[in-house]
Amino acid sequence: MVAHKCAQHNDELGRIAIASRNISKCQAIIDSVKAKGSLKVPADIQAFSLNALDVEATKALIRETESQIVINVGSAFLNMSVLRACIDTGVAYLDTAIHEEPGKICETPPWYGNYEWKHLEECQAKNITAILGVGFDPGVVNSYAKLAQQQYFDSIDSIDILDVNAGSHGKYFATNFDPEINFREFTGQVWSWQNSQWTSNTMFEVKRTDDLPVVGSQNLYLTGHDEVHSISKNLNVPNVRFWMSFGEHYINVFTVLKNLGLLSEQPVKTAEGLEVVPLKVVKAVLPDPASLAPGYTGKTCIGDLVKGTKDGQPREVFIYNVADHEEAYAETDSQGISYTAGVPPVAAALLVARGEWDAKRMVNVEELPAEPFLKALDVMGLPTRVKDEKGDRPWDAEA
Incomplete structure:
Protein backbone atom coordinates (compact mmCIF):
# COMPACT_ATOMS: atom_id res chain seq x y z
CA MET A 1 0.00 0.00 0.00
CA VAL A 2 2.76 2.42 0.96
CA ALA A 3 4.76 1.43 -2.11
CA HIS A 4 1.80 2.11 -4.41
CA LYS A 5 1.22 5.56 -2.94
CA CYS A 6 4.93 6.44 -2.99
CA ALA A 7 5.00 5.41 -6.64
CA GLN A 8 1.99 7.63 -7.38
CA HIS A 9 4.01 10.56 -6.00
CA ASN A 10 7.51 9.59 -7.07
CA ASP A 11 7.91 12.88 -8.93
CA GLU A 12 8.46 14.34 -5.45
CA LEU A 13 9.65 11.30 -3.49
CA GLY A 14 12.17 10.05 -6.04
CA ARG A 15 13.70 6.57 -6.04
CA ILE A 16 11.93 3.91 -3.96
CA ALA A 17 13.60 1.01 -2.17
CA ILE A 18 11.55 -1.72 -0.44
CA ALA A 19 13.28 -3.89 2.15
CA SER A 20 12.13 -7.00 4.01
CA ARG A 21 13.46 -10.31 5.27
CA ASN A 22 11.48 -11.90 2.44
CA ILE A 23 12.69 -10.30 -0.78
CA SER A 24 10.11 -12.23 -2.83
CA LYS A 25 7.35 -10.30 -1.05
CA CYS A 26 9.09 -7.06 -1.99
CA GLN A 27 9.31 -8.16 -5.59
CA ALA A 28 5.60 -9.06 -5.60
CA ILE A 29 4.84 -5.52 -4.41
CA ILE A 30 7.00 -4.07 -7.18
CA ASP A 31 5.21 -6.27 -9.74
CA SER A 32 1.86 -4.99 -8.44
CA VAL A 33 3.03 -1.36 -8.62
CA LYS A 34 4.11 -1.85 -12.23
CA ALA A 35 0.96 -3.78 -13.18
CA LYS A 36 -1.24 -0.99 -11.82
CA GLY A 37 0.85 1.67 -13.56
CA SER A 38 1.32 3.43 -10.23
CA LEU A 39 4.65 5.11 -11.03
CA LYS A 40 3.89 8.73 -11.84
CA VAL A 41 7.20 9.21 -13.64
CA PRO A 42 9.62 6.54 -14.86
CA ALA A 43 12.05 5.66 -12.06
CA ASP A 44 13.77 2.84 -10.22
CA ILE A 45 11.88 0.85 -7.58
CA GLN A 46 14.08 -1.85 -6.09
CA ALA A 47 13.76 -4.73 -3.63
CA PHE A 48 16.33 -5.56 -0.94
CA SER A 49 16.68 -8.34 1.60
CA LEU A 50 17.05 -6.96 5.13
CA ASN A 51 16.71 -8.04 8.74
CA ALA A 52 15.70 -4.67 10.16
CA LEU A 53 16.63 -5.76 13.68
CA ASP A 54 20.24 -5.56 12.44
CA VAL A 55 20.99 -1.86 12.94
CA GLU A 56 24.29 -1.91 11.07
CA ALA A 57 22.74 -3.66 8.07
CA THR A 58 19.90 -1.13 8.04
CA LYS A 59 22.36 1.76 8.20
CA ALA A 60 24.34 0.24 5.33
CA LEU A 61 21.20 -0.10 3.18
CA ILE A 62 20.14 3.50 3.91
CA ARG A 63 23.56 4.66 2.70
CA GLU A 64 23.60 2.31 -0.31
CA THR A 65 20.20 3.51 -1.52
CA GLU A 66 20.94 7.15 -0.56
CA SER A 67 17.59 7.25 1.18
CA GLN A 68 16.52 10.47 2.91
CA ILE A 69 13.19 9.28 4.34
CA VAL A 70 12.54 5.86 5.88
CA ILE A 71 8.91 4.76 6.28
CA ASN A 72 8.81 1.93 8.79
CA VAL A 73 5.69 -0.17 8.20
CA GLY A 74 7.24 -3.37 9.49
CA SER A 75 6.30 -5.02 12.76
CA ALA A 76 6.20 -2.79 15.85
CA PHE A 77 9.07 -4.94 17.20
CA LEU A 78 11.39 -3.21 14.70
CA ASN A 79 10.81 0.40 15.71
CA MET A 80 13.77 1.01 17.97
CA SER A 81 16.22 -0.71 15.61
CA VAL A 82 15.06 1.24 12.56
CA LEU A 83 14.89 4.49 14.53
CA ARG A 84 18.46 3.94 15.73
CA ALA A 85 19.63 3.41 12.15
CA CYS A 86 17.87 6.61 11.02
CA ILE A 87 19.33 8.70 13.84
CA ASP A 88 22.84 7.38 13.12
CA THR A 89 22.56 8.08 9.39
CA GLY A 90 20.80 11.44 9.75
CA VAL A 91 17.63 10.59 7.78
CA ALA A 92 13.95 11.18 8.52
CA TYR A 93 12.05 8.39 10.28
CA LEU A 94 8.28 7.69 10.08
CA ASP A 95 6.33 4.84 11.66
CA THR A 96 2.71 3.89 12.28
CA ALA A 97 2.67 2.34 15.78
CA ILE A 98 4.39 2.35 19.17
CA HIS A 99 7.37 0.06 19.66
CA GLU A 100 6.70 -3.29 21.33
CA GLU A 101 8.97 -5.84 22.96
CA PRO A 102 8.04 -9.46 22.13
CA GLY A 103 7.92 -10.61 25.74
CA LYS A 104 5.90 -7.70 27.10
CA ILE A 105 2.24 -6.73 26.60
CA CYS A 106 0.39 -3.55 27.61
CA GLU A 107 3.21 -1.98 29.58
CA THR A 108 2.82 0.85 32.07
CA PRO A 109 1.51 4.06 30.41
CA PRO A 110 2.40 6.22 28.67
CA TRP A 111 3.71 3.63 26.20
CA TYR A 112 5.70 6.13 24.11
CA GLY A 113 7.57 7.04 27.28
CA ASN A 114 8.92 3.50 27.56
CA TYR A 115 10.79 3.61 24.25
CA GLU A 116 10.49 6.34 21.59
CA TRP A 117 10.31 9.41 23.84
CA LYS A 118 13.62 8.43 25.45
CA HIS A 119 15.21 9.70 22.20
CA LEU A 120 13.50 13.10 22.14
CA GLU A 121 16.60 15.03 23.17
CA GLU A 122 18.90 13.11 20.84
CA CYS A 123 16.68 13.76 17.80
CA GLN A 124 16.47 17.46 18.67
CA ALA A 125 20.24 17.73 19.17
CA LYS A 126 20.92 16.03 15.81
CA ASN A 127 18.07 17.75 13.89
CA ILE A 128 16.47 14.38 13.09
CA THR A 129 12.86 14.42 11.93
CA ALA A 130 11.09 11.47 13.56
CA ILE A 131 7.29 11.41 13.16
CA LEU A 132 5.71 8.79 15.39
CA GLY A 133 2.47 6.97 14.73
CA VAL A 134 1.51 8.45 11.38
CA GLY A 135 -0.89 5.77 10.17
CA PHE A 136 -4.63 6.31 10.56
CA ASP A 137 -5.04 5.40 14.21
CA PRO A 138 -2.62 6.47 15.48
CA GLY A 139 -1.98 9.25 12.98
CA GLN A 335 -7.96 -3.99 1.43
CA GLY A 336 -9.37 -0.93 3.18
CA ILE A 337 -7.55 -1.40 6.49
CA SER A 338 -4.21 -1.43 4.68
CA TYR A 339 -5.35 1.58 2.65
CA THR A 340 -6.26 3.69 5.67
CA ALA A 341 -2.97 2.75 7.38
CA GLY A 342 -0.77 3.13 4.30
CA VAL A 343 -1.86 6.42 2.71
CA PRO A 344 -1.08 8.66 5.76
CA PRO A 345 2.66 7.90 6.10
CA VAL A 346 3.11 8.67 2.42
CA ALA A 347 1.25 11.97 2.84
CA ALA A 348 3.56 12.68 5.78
CA ALA A 349 6.63 11.81 3.71
CA LEU A 350 5.49 14.28 1.04
CA LEU A 351 5.11 16.99 3.69
CA VAL A 352 8.58 16.21 5.02
CA ALA A 353 10.00 16.39 1.50
CA ARG A 354 8.28 19.74 0.96
CA GLY A 355 9.56 21.09 4.28
CA GLU A 356 6.10 21.59 5.84
CA TRP A 357 6.55 18.71 8.29
CA ASP A 358 10.36 18.53 8.37
CA ALA A 359 10.31 19.10 12.13
CA LYS A 360 14.02 18.41 12.83
CA ARG A 361 12.94 16.73 16.08
CA MET A 362 10.82 13.81 17.32
CA VAL A 363 7.07 14.55 17.26
CA ASN A 364 3.69 12.90 17.42
CA VAL A 365 1.18 13.88 14.74
CA GLU A 366 -0.89 16.19 16.95
CA GLU A 367 2.21 18.37 17.44
CA LEU A 368 2.27 19.18 13.72
CA PRO A 369 -0.04 21.46 11.69
CA ALA A 370 -3.22 19.53 10.84
CA GLU A 371 -4.34 21.41 7.73
CA PRO A 372 -1.56 20.48 5.28
CA PHE A 373 -1.84 16.82 6.29
CA LEU A 374 -5.62 16.66 5.90
CA LYS A 375 -5.46 18.59 2.62
CA ALA A 376 -2.98 16.02 1.29
CA LEU A 377 -5.19 13.13 2.43
CA ASP A 378 -8.21 14.73 0.74
CA VAL A 379 -6.55 14.34 -2.65
CA MET A 380 -4.80 11.03 -1.91
CA GLY A 381 -7.95 8.99 -1.23
Whole structure:
Protein backbone atom coordinates (compact mmCIF):
# COMPACT_ATOMS: atom_id res chain seq x y z
CA MET A 1 0.00 0.00 0.00
CA VAL A 2 2.76 2.42 0.96
CA ALA A 3 4.76 1.43 -2.11
CA HIS A 4 1.80 2.11 -4.41
CA LYS A 5 1.22 5.56 -2.94
CA CYS A 6 4.93 6.44 -2.99
CA ALA A 7 5.00 5.41 -6.64
CA GLN A 8 1.99 7.63 -7.38
CA HIS A 9 4.01 10.56 -6.00
CA ASN A 10 7.51 9.59 -7.07
CA ASP A 11 7.91 12.88 -8.93
CA GLU A 12 8.46 14.34 -5.45
CA LEU A 13 9.65 11.30 -3.49
CA GLY A 14 12.17 10.05 -6.04
CA ARG A 15 13.70 6.57 -6.04
CA ILE A 16 11.93 3.91 -3.96
CA ALA A 17 13.60 1.01 -2.17
CA ILE A 18 11.55 -1.72 -0.44
CA ALA A 19 13.28 -3.89 2.15
CA SER A 20 12.13 -7.00 4.01
CA ARG A 21 13.46 -10.31 5.27
CA ASN A 22 11.48 -11.90 2.44
CA ILE A 23 12.69 -10.30 -0.78
CA SER A 24 10.11 -12.23 -2.83
CA LYS A 25 7.35 -10.30 -1.05
CA CYS A 26 9.09 -7.06 -1.99
CA GLN A 27 9.31 -8.16 -5.59
CA ALA A 28 5.60 -9.06 -5.60
CA ILE A 29 4.84 -5.52 -4.41
CA ILE A 30 7.00 -4.07 -7.18
CA ASP A 31 5.21 -6.27 -9.74
CA SER A 32 1.86 -4.99 -8.44
CA VAL A 33 3.03 -1.36 -8.62
CA LYS A 34 4.11 -1.85 -12.23
CA ALA A 35 0.96 -3.78 -13.18
CA LYS A 36 -1.24 -0.99 -11.82
CA GLY A 37 0.85 1.67 -13.56
CA SER A 38 1.32 3.43 -10.23
CA LEU A 39 4.65 5.11 -11.03
CA LYS A 40 3.89 8.73 -11.84
CA VAL A 41 7.20 9.21 -13.64
CA PRO A 42 9.62 6.54 -14.86
CA ALA A 43 12.05 5.66 -12.06
CA ASP A 44 13.77 2.84 -10.22
CA ILE A 45 11.88 0.85 -7.58
CA GLN A 46 14.08 -1.85 -6.09
CA ALA A 47 13.76 -4.73 -3.63
CA PHE A 48 16.33 -5.56 -0.94
CA SER A 49 16.68 -8.34 1.60
CA LEU A 50 17.05 -6.96 5.13
CA ASN A 51 16.71 -8.04 8.74
CA ALA A 52 15.70 -4.67 10.16
CA LEU A 53 16.63 -5.76 13.68
CA ASP A 54 20.24 -5.56 12.44
CA VAL A 55 20.99 -1.86 12.94
CA GLU A 56 24.29 -1.91 11.07
CA ALA A 57 22.74 -3.66 8.07
CA THR A 58 19.90 -1.13 8.04
CA LYS A 59 22.36 1.76 8.20
CA ALA A 60 24.34 0.24 5.33
CA LEU A 61 21.20 -0.10 3.18
CA ILE A 62 20.14 3.50 3.91
CA ARG A 63 23.56 4.66 2.70
CA GLU A 64 23.60 2.31 -0.31
CA THR A 65 20.20 3.51 -1.52
CA GLU A 66 20.94 7.15 -0.56
CA SER A 67 17.59 7.25 1.18
CA GLN A 68 16.52 10.47 2.91
CA ILE A 69 13.19 9.28 4.34
CA VAL A 70 12.54 5.86 5.88
CA ILE A 71 8.91 4.76 6.28
CA ASN A 72 8.81 1.93 8.79
CA VAL A 73 5.69 -0.17 8.20
CA GLY A 74 7.24 -3.37 9.49
CA SER A 75 6.30 -5.02 12.76
CA ALA A 76 6.20 -2.79 15.85
CA PHE A 77 9.07 -4.94 17.20
CA LEU A 78 11.39 -3.21 14.70
CA ASN A 79 10.81 0.40 15.71
CA MET A 80 13.77 1.01 17.97
CA SER A 81 16.22 -0.71 15.61
CA VAL A 82 15.06 1.24 12.56
CA LEU A 83 14.89 4.49 14.53
CA ARG A 84 18.46 3.94 15.73
CA ALA A 85 19.63 3.41 12.15
CA CYS A 86 17.87 6.61 11.02
CA ILE A 87 19.33 8.70 13.84
CA ASP A 88 22.84 7.38 13.12
CA THR A 89 22.56 8.08 9.39
CA GLY A 90 20.80 11.44 9.75
CA VAL A 91 17.63 10.59 7.78
CA ALA A 92 13.95 11.18 8.52
CA TYR A 93 12.05 8.39 10.28
CA LEU A 94 8.28 7.69 10.08
CA ASP A 95 6.33 4.84 11.66
CA THR A 96 2.71 3.89 12.28
CA ALA A 97 2.67 2.34 15.78
CA ILE A 98 4.39 2.35 19.17
CA HIS A 99 7.37 0.06 19.66
CA GLU A 100 6.70 -3.29 21.33
CA GLU A 101 8.97 -5.84 22.96
CA PRO A 102 8.04 -9.46 22.13
CA GLY A 103 7.92 -10.61 25.74
CA LYS A 104 5.90 -7.70 27.10
CA ILE A 105 2.24 -6.73 26.60
CA CYS A 106 0.39 -3.55 27.61
CA GLU A 107 3.21 -1.98 29.58
CA THR A 108 2.82 0.85 32.07
CA PRO A 109 1.51 4.06 30.41
CA PRO A 110 2.40 6.22 28.67
CA TRP A 111 3.71 3.63 26.20
CA TYR A 112 5.70 6.13 24.11
CA GLY A 113 7.57 7.04 27.28
CA ASN A 114 8.92 3.50 27.56
CA TYR A 115 10.79 3.61 24.25
CA GLU A 116 10.49 6.34 21.59
CA TRP A 117 10.31 9.41 23.84
CA LYS A 118 13.62 8.43 25.45
CA HIS A 119 15.21 9.70 22.20
CA LEU A 120 13.50 13.10 22.14
CA GLU A 121 16.60 15.03 23.17
CA GLU A 122 18.90 13.11 20.84
CA CYS A 123 16.68 13.76 17.80
CA GLN A 124 16.47 17.46 18.67
CA ALA A 125 20.24 17.73 19.17
CA LYS A 126 20.92 16.03 15.81
CA ASN A 127 18.07 17.75 13.89
CA ILE A 128 16.47 14.38 13.09
CA THR A 129 12.86 14.42 11.93
CA ALA A 130 11.09 11.47 13.56
CA ILE A 131 7.29 11.41 13.16
CA LEU A 132 5.71 8.79 15.39
CA GLY A 133 2.47 6.97 14.73
CA VAL A 134 1.51 8.45 11.38
CA GLY A 135 -0.89 5.77 10.17
CA PHE A 136 -4.63 6.31 10.56
CA ASP A 137 -5.04 5.40 14.21
CA PRO A 138 -2.62 6.47 15.48
CA GLY A 139 -1.98 9.25 12.98
CA VAL A 140 -4.93 10.78 11.18
CA VAL A 141 -7.09 10.63 14.31
CA ASN A 142 -4.36 12.60 16.14
CA SER A 143 -4.62 15.25 13.45
CA TYR A 144 -8.41 15.24 13.78
CA ALA A 145 -7.95 15.95 17.50
CA LYS A 146 -5.59 18.83 16.70
CA LEU A 147 -8.06 20.19 14.13
CA ALA A 148 -10.90 20.01 16.66
CA GLN A 149 -8.87 21.96 19.19
CA GLN A 150 -7.85 24.64 16.70
CA GLN A 151 -10.99 25.02 14.60
CA TYR A 152 -14.10 23.74 16.38
CA PHE A 153 -13.68 24.21 20.16
CA ASP A 154 -12.54 26.69 22.77
CA SER A 155 -12.33 23.92 25.37
CA ILE A 156 -12.43 20.13 24.94
CA ASP A 157 -13.71 17.77 27.63
CA SER A 158 -13.42 14.45 25.79
CA ILE A 159 -12.06 12.83 22.65
CA ASP A 160 -13.48 9.40 21.84
CA ILE A 161 -11.77 7.74 18.88
CA LEU A 162 -14.22 5.38 17.15
CA ASP A 163 -12.84 2.70 14.83
CA VAL A 164 -15.37 0.65 12.87
CA ASN A 165 -14.70 -1.91 10.17
CA ALA A 166 -18.09 -2.83 8.74
CA GLY A 167 -16.52 -4.88 5.96
CA SER A 168 -16.60 -8.64 5.33
CA HIS A 169 -13.67 -10.77 4.15
CA GLY A 170 -15.66 -14.02 3.88
CA LYS A 171 -13.26 -16.08 6.02
CA TYR A 172 -14.32 -18.03 9.11
CA PHE A 173 -11.86 -16.00 11.18
CA ALA A 174 -9.04 -13.61 10.26
CA THR A 175 -7.42 -10.39 11.44
CA ASN A 176 -7.10 -7.33 9.23
CA PHE A 177 -3.44 -6.78 10.08
CA ASP A 178 -0.62 -8.80 11.65
CA PRO A 179 -2.46 -11.29 13.94
CA GLU A 180 0.33 -11.17 16.52
CA ILE A 181 0.10 -7.38 16.90
CA ASN A 182 -3.70 -7.49 16.66
CA PHE A 183 -4.15 -9.94 19.52
CA ARG A 184 -1.48 -8.33 21.70
CA GLU A 185 -3.60 -5.17 21.77
CA PHE A 186 -6.46 -7.02 23.43
CA THR A 187 -4.98 -9.61 25.80
CA GLY A 188 -3.62 -7.27 28.47
CA GLN A 189 -5.04 -4.32 30.36
CA VAL A 190 -7.12 -1.73 28.52
CA TRP A 191 -5.62 1.65 29.38
CA SER A 192 -7.62 4.85 28.85
CA TRP A 193 -7.18 8.46 29.98
CA GLN A 194 -10.14 9.47 32.15
CA ASN A 195 -10.47 12.44 34.50
CA SER A 196 -6.81 13.27 33.76
CA GLN A 197 -5.49 9.94 34.99
CA TRP A 198 -4.75 6.47 33.61
CA THR A 199 -7.65 4.07 34.08
CA SER A 200 -7.46 0.29 33.66
CA ASN A 201 -10.19 -2.05 32.40
CA THR A 202 -10.31 -5.49 30.83
CA MET A 203 -11.06 -6.14 27.16
CA PHE A 204 -14.78 -6.20 26.26
CA GLU A 205 -15.67 -4.87 29.72
CA VAL A 206 -16.95 -1.47 28.57
CA LYS A 207 -19.29 -1.23 25.56
CA ARG A 208 -21.08 1.55 23.70
CA THR A 209 -23.38 1.65 20.67
CA ASP A 210 -23.19 4.43 18.09
CA ASP A 211 -25.15 5.26 14.94
CA LEU A 212 -22.39 6.31 12.56
CA PRO A 213 -22.34 7.70 9.02
CA VAL A 214 -22.59 5.09 6.25
CA VAL A 215 -21.91 2.05 8.48
CA GLY A 216 -24.97 2.57 10.76
CA SER A 217 -25.45 1.25 14.31
CA GLN A 218 -22.30 -0.39 15.70
CA ASN A 219 -21.20 -1.92 19.00
CA LEU A 220 -17.81 -0.61 20.09
CA TYR A 221 -15.63 -1.65 23.02
CA LEU A 222 -13.14 0.35 25.09
CA THR A 223 -9.67 -0.68 23.96
CA GLY A 224 -6.12 0.35 24.76
CA HIS A 225 -4.40 2.07 21.84
CA ASP A 226 -1.34 4.07 20.85
CA GLU A 227 -2.79 7.52 20.25
CA VAL A 228 -4.29 7.81 23.74
CA HIS A 229 -0.74 7.93 25.12
CA SER A 230 0.37 10.99 23.18
CA ILE A 231 -2.89 12.96 22.81
CA SER A 232 -3.41 12.85 26.59
CA LYS A 233 0.03 14.42 27.03
CA ASN A 234 0.15 16.88 24.16
CA LEU A 235 -3.40 18.31 23.96
CA ASN A 236 -4.25 18.58 27.66
CA VAL A 237 -7.68 16.92 27.33
CA PRO A 238 -9.03 15.26 30.50
CA ASN A 239 -10.69 12.31 28.74
CA VAL A 240 -9.17 10.44 25.79
CA ARG A 241 -10.50 6.98 24.91
CA PHE A 242 -10.25 4.53 22.02
CA TRP A 243 -13.17 2.34 20.94
CA MET A 244 -13.19 -0.46 18.36
CA SER A 245 -16.08 -2.38 16.83
CA PHE A 246 -16.25 -6.16 17.19
CA GLY A 247 -18.84 -8.68 16.10
CA GLU A 248 -20.02 -11.47 18.40
CA HIS A 249 -18.18 -14.07 16.28
CA TYR A 250 -14.83 -12.33 16.74
CA ILE A 251 -15.41 -11.99 20.49
CA ASN A 252 -16.34 -15.68 20.82
CA VAL A 253 -13.29 -16.95 18.91
CA PHE A 254 -10.98 -14.53 20.72
CA THR A 255 -12.34 -15.63 24.10
CA VAL A 256 -11.83 -19.33 23.34
CA LEU A 257 -8.28 -18.75 22.09
CA LYS A 258 -7.40 -16.66 25.14
CA ASN A 259 -8.96 -19.07 27.64
CA LEU A 260 -7.01 -21.94 26.08
CA GLY A 261 -3.77 -19.98 26.47
CA LEU A 262 -3.24 -19.78 22.71
CA LEU A 263 -2.81 -16.00 22.74
CA SER A 264 0.10 -16.08 25.19
CA GLU A 265 3.33 -14.39 24.12
CA GLN A 266 5.34 -16.58 26.52
CA PRO A 267 7.08 -19.73 25.19
CA VAL A 268 5.82 -23.20 26.15
CA LYS A 269 7.28 -26.68 25.56
CA THR A 270 5.42 -29.41 23.72
CA ALA A 271 5.50 -33.06 24.77
CA GLU A 272 8.17 -33.56 22.11
CA GLY A 273 10.39 -30.94 23.72
CA LEU A 274 9.80 -28.25 21.10
CA GLU A 275 9.64 -24.69 22.40
CA VAL A 276 6.89 -22.63 20.76
CA VAL A 277 5.12 -19.34 21.39
CA PRO A 278 1.36 -20.03 21.26
CA LEU A 279 0.55 -16.63 19.76
CA LYS A 280 3.02 -17.23 16.92
CA VAL A 281 1.42 -20.60 16.20
CA VAL A 282 -2.02 -18.97 15.96
CA LYS A 283 -0.53 -16.36 13.63
CA ALA A 284 0.95 -19.10 11.44
CA VAL A 285 -2.39 -20.88 10.92
CA LEU A 286 -4.57 -17.80 10.34
CA PRO A 287 -4.97 -16.26 6.86
CA ASP A 288 -2.33 -13.72 5.83
CA PRO A 289 -4.08 -10.31 6.09
CA ALA A 290 -2.83 -9.48 2.58
CA SER A 291 -4.75 -12.49 1.23
CA LEU A 292 -8.08 -10.97 2.36
CA ALA A 293 -8.01 -8.09 -0.12
CA PRO A 294 -9.45 -9.69 -3.32
CA GLY A 295 -12.83 -10.60 -1.78
CA TYR A 296 -13.20 -7.87 0.82
CA THR A 297 -16.46 -5.87 0.68
CA GLY A 298 -17.96 -3.08 2.77
CA LYS A 299 -16.62 0.05 4.37
CA THR A 300 -14.72 1.43 7.34
CA CYS A 301 -15.61 4.47 9.43
CA ILE A 302 -12.93 5.91 11.70
CA GLY A 303 -13.04 9.25 13.45
CA ASP A 304 -12.97 11.42 16.57
CA LEU A 305 -16.14 12.19 18.52
CA VAL A 306 -15.18 15.38 20.34
CA LYS A 307 -17.18 17.12 23.07
CA GLY A 308 -16.53 20.49 24.66
CA THR A 309 -17.56 24.13 24.40
CA LYS A 310 -17.44 26.83 21.74
CA ASP A 311 -18.40 30.45 22.46
CA GLY A 312 -19.67 29.36 25.86
CA GLN A 313 -22.03 26.71 24.44
CA PRO A 314 -21.70 22.91 24.63
CA ARG A 315 -20.76 21.32 21.32
CA GLU A 316 -20.26 17.86 19.83
CA VAL A 317 -18.38 17.25 16.56
CA PHE A 318 -17.55 14.00 14.76
CA ILE A 319 -14.54 14.30 12.42
CA TYR A 320 -14.15 11.16 10.34
CA ASN A 321 -13.32 9.27 7.16
CA VAL A 322 -15.12 6.46 5.35
CA ALA A 323 -13.05 4.09 3.20
CA ASP A 324 -14.25 1.35 0.84
CA HIS A 325 -12.53 -2.07 0.70
CA GLU A 326 -13.37 -2.76 -2.95
CA GLU A 327 -12.22 0.67 -4.09
CA ALA A 328 -8.94 0.21 -2.19
CA TYR A 329 -8.34 -3.13 -3.90
CA ALA A 330 -9.14 -1.75 -7.35
CA GLU A 331 -6.55 1.01 -6.89
CA THR A 332 -3.74 -0.73 -5.01
CA ASP A 333 -4.43 -4.49 -4.63
CA SER A 334 -4.94 -3.82 -0.88
CA GLN A 335 -7.96 -3.99 1.43
CA GLY A 336 -9.37 -0.93 3.18
CA ILE A 337 -7.55 -1.40 6.49
CA SER A 338 -4.21 -1.43 4.68
CA TYR A 339 -5.35 1.58 2.65
CA THR A 340 -6.26 3.69 5.67
CA ALA A 341 -2.97 2.75 7.38
CA GLY A 342 -0.77 3.13 4.30
CA VAL A 343 -1.86 6.42 2.71
CA PRO A 344 -1.08 8.66 5.76
CA PRO A 345 2.66 7.90 6.10
CA VAL A 346 3.11 8.67 2.42
CA ALA A 347 1.25 11.97 2.84
CA ALA A 348 3.56 12.68 5.78
CA ALA A 349 6.63 11.81 3.71
CA LEU A 350 5.49 14.28 1.04
CA LEU A 351 5.11 16.99 3.69
CA VAL A 352 8.58 16.21 5.02
CA ALA A 353 10.00 16.39 1.50
CA ARG A 354 8.28 19.74 0.96
CA GLY A 355 9.56 21.09 4.28
CA GLU A 356 6.10 21.59 5.84
CA TRP A 357 6.55 18.71 8.29
CA ASP A 358 10.36 18.53 8.37
CA ALA A 359 10.31 19.10 12.13
CA LYS A 360 14.02 18.41 12.83
CA ARG A 361 12.94 16.73 16.08
CA MET A 362 10.82 13.81 17.32
CA VAL A 363 7.07 14.55 17.26
CA ASN A 364 3.69 12.90 17.42
CA VAL A 365 1.18 13.88 14.74
CA GLU A 366 -0.89 16.19 16.95
CA GLU A 367 2.21 18.37 17.44
CA LEU A 368 2.27 19.18 13.72
CA PRO A 369 -0.04 21.46 11.69
CA ALA A 370 -3.22 19.53 10.84
CA GLU A 371 -4.34 21.41 7.73
CA PRO A 372 -1.56 20.48 5.28
CA PHE A 373 -1.84 16.82 6.29
CA LEU A 374 -5.62 16.66 5.90
CA LYS A 375 -5.46 18.59 2.62
CA ALA A 376 -2.98 16.02 1.29
CA LEU A 377 -5.19 13.13 2.43
CA ASP A 378 -8.21 14.73 0.74
CA VAL A 379 -6.55 14.34 -2.65
CA MET A 380 -4.80 11.03 -1.91
CA GLY A 381 -7.95 8.99 -1.23
CA LEU A 382 -8.83 9.61 2.43
CA PRO A 383 -11.10 12.68 2.51
CA THR A 384 -12.13 14.12 5.87
CA ARG A 385 -15.75 14.77 6.77
CA VAL A 386 -17.35 16.65 9.68
CA LYS A 387 -20.70 15.98 11.34
CA ASP A 388 -22.04 18.56 13.82
CA GLU A 389 -25.07 20.76 14.47
CA LYS A 390 -24.70 22.16 10.94
CA GLY A 391 -24.99 18.74 9.28
CA ASP A 392 -22.69 16.17 7.70
CA ARG A 393 -20.31 17.60 5.12
CA PRO A 394 -16.76 17.54 3.70
CA TRP A 395 -14.21 19.24 5.92
CA ASP A 396 -13.43 22.78 4.76
CA ALA A 397 -9.97 24.04 5.58
CA GLU A 398 -11.14 27.63 5.24
CA ALA A 399 -14.15 27.29 7.58
